[in-house]
Amino acid sequence: MPDAFQIVADHLRKISAAKDRTKPITLDTEIYRDLGLHGFDLWELALWLHGKFGVEGPFYPAWYGPPENGGHLFRWLFGEKYDKYDSLTVRDLLAAIDSKKWPQQASGGGAESK
Numbered sequence: 001m002p003d004a005f006q007i008v009a010d011h012l013r014k015i016s017a018a019k020d021r022t023k024p025i026t027l028d029t030e031i032y033r034d035l036g037l038h039g040f041d042l043w044e045l046a047l048w049l050h051g052k053f054g055v056e057g058p059f060y061p062a063w064y065g066p067p068e069n070g071g072h073l074f075r076w077l078f079g080e081k082y083d084k085y086d087s088l089t090v091r092d093l094l095a096a097i098d099s100k101k102w103p104q105q106a107s108g109g110g111a112e113s114k
Contacts, residue, residue, distance in 0.1 A: 011048060012025055012035060016037055031088040032085060042065055056102075064085050065088075
């Protein structure tokens, strides 16, 4: 049976642009910055983690990436950069799997508080 890291990495490759990349997914791979997952993709990832591993609790996709409205590329081109969003790494996903809950961010609100 594959370990949680391998299961998560395989799933991330399937749902992201990572399948077209040669750089491997590691513990430090950023879900939005490196893989481009945002908006509905983040919701679907959270739902998958809930169904597959039982991760519970509040999850706020807006903390980790822009909404799914198609305008995120233009906002990025004209000044909104990745640092507006809290980091969400593969390591964070594995910690959520271990604890069965989403962590509360230290910044207290991600993009909404910045």
